[in-house]
Amino acid sequence: MKITPLIGLEVHVELETKSKMFCGCPADHFGKAPNTQTCPVCLGLPGALPVPNQKAIESCIKIGLALNCSVNRLSKFDRKQYFYPDLPKGYQISQYDQPFCSVGFLNLDSGKKIGIERVHQEEDTGKLQHTVLNGEKVTLVDFNRSGVPLVEIVSMPDMTSSAEAKEYLKKIHEIIRAIGVSNADMEKGQMRLEPTVNVCIENETGIYYTPLVEIKNINSFNFAVQAIEFEIKRQVQEFEKSGIEKTATNKTTRGYDSVKKTTFLQRTKEEAKDYRYFPEPDIPPFIIEEDFVERIRKEIPLLPDQEIFSLEKLGVEKKDAKILISTQNRLAIQIVHDYSRDDRIDSKKLASLIVNGKLNPAQDVLVQYRNLTKIGITDTTQLTQIVQNIIDGNPSIVAEYKKGKTNVVGFFIGQAMKETKGAANPKTLSDVVTELLNR
Numbered sequence: 001m002k003i004t005p006l007i008g009l010e011v012h013v014e015l016e017t018k019s020k021m022f023c024g025c026p027a028d029h030f031g032k033a034p035n036t037q038t039c040p041v042c043l044g045l046p047g048a049l050p051v052p053n054q055k056a057i058e059s060c061i062k063i064g065l066a067l068n069c070s071v072n073r074l075s076k077f078d079r080k081q082y083f084y085p086d087l088p089k090g091y092q093i094s095q096y097d098q099p100f101c102s103v104g105f106l107n108l109d110s111g112k113k114i115g116i117e118r119v120h121q122e123e124d125t126g127k128l129q130h131t132v133l134n135g136e137k138v139t140l141v142d143f144n145r146s147g148v149p150l151v152e153i154v155s156m157p158d159m160t161s162s163a164e165a166k167e168y169l170k171k172i173h174e175i176i177r178a179i180g181v182s183n184a185d186m187e188k189g190q191m192r193l194e195p196t197v198n199v200c201i202e203n204e205t206g207i208y209y210t211p212l213v214e215i216k217n218i219n220s221f222n223f224a225v226q227a228i229e230f231e232i233k234r235q236v237q238e239f240e241k242s243g244i245e246k247t248a249t250n251k252t253t254r255g256y257d258s259v260k261k262t263t264f265l266q267r268t269k270e271e272a273k274d275y276r277y278f279p280e281p282d283i284p285p286f287i288i289e290e291d292f293v294e295r296i297r298k299e300i301p302l303l304p305d306q307e308i309f310s311l312e313k314l315g316v317e318k319k320d321a322k323i324l325i326s327t328q329n330r331l332a333i334q335i336v337h338d339y340s341r342d343d344r345i346d347s348k349k350l351a352s353l354i355v356n357g358k359l360n361p362a363q364d365v366l367v368q369y370r371n372l373t374k375i376g377i378t379d380t381t382q383l384t385q386i387v388q389n390i391i392d393g394n395p396s397i398v399a400e401y402k403k404g405k406t407n408v409v410g411f412f413i414g415q416a417m418k419e420t421k422g423a424a425n426p427k428t429l430s431d432v433v434t435e436l437l438n439r
């Protein structure tokens, strides 16, 4: 029996714009007093009209371009109808069949291309808070988040392991941060993950696909990995028991319990037709001009993978380059590039010293580099051997030390330095001498 997991990912990113998607309320809602950042538009009051946020649309297109998508010349918003207490309008403004961006890809380090189906714009919902008030269990609703700009990035089900899914997510996270559209802070819910998982099972009787499962709202890479792995096992076991295969209508939605490390059934999945999508009548469609797209394209900096590649070309090791990029150590990256033209400095060594916290890129780089690269022998095993030989050859001087004449330490250090032709690291050597004399 051969088992191939098929994993797709939906990633929601909250954009860091000044105002919300369709009104002037501040978009920065984290930690604010409940319901202090609302207006008739984001409260869904009758007669209020949405006005799209251009900055948010630019950010959405920027994400699409960074993921190699094409920008659709004709685009529009749609209403997605569903009822939930944190959705005051009774629908969410999203994009259905004409998103801003479609069909792109992201490369994994292995060279494997993960397809991007679409990158579309929508708005966030409010937040429910379950609590106890005057001894009564209640649910409160805070609309500060209602209408905050969201971008949804939908991949193709091209990943076949949780490791690939994690790599994909990390890359998306780095790209979002690098292009400056969001900090994508997972703890603040600025990036939320929804893996879609099923399994292809090949055995002697044929090829079978297990029913599709979407796992909702995961807020850490590791939880995503655990949820996917649990789901793969569960689906294989389930198929062996029931033999139920994927159909057009048996997709389900599951939640993830991070304590038990299991997924649980939430509901049988709505299909697109259940949402009764229709074009948003209050917002006219968009015709996106080529020069608008080109202006956004020019604003995109070097992407993380391109930056890693440019550092590797200077001789920096990939693992060090990745750390410099992922920690967004702009100064360090600049320093490595600047000194790559200096013959006295080896870029590989310089990057490694910075990554390991030995060299501070904000201070005199050349002086630090010289001191750090002239460290000499720090191998204690090698130095111990040398010092032990000198001790064995000078029992009378050792005896003087034992009587309290501690300045003879200098004699042993001097002899060992002579022996190593000055190549021993003074600090390490001094430590070794003291330790051996005190034995």
Ligand SMILES: [Zn+2]
Binding pocket: 020, 023, 024, 025, 037, 038, 039, 040, 041, 042, 043, 147
């Ligand atoms: Zn508002």
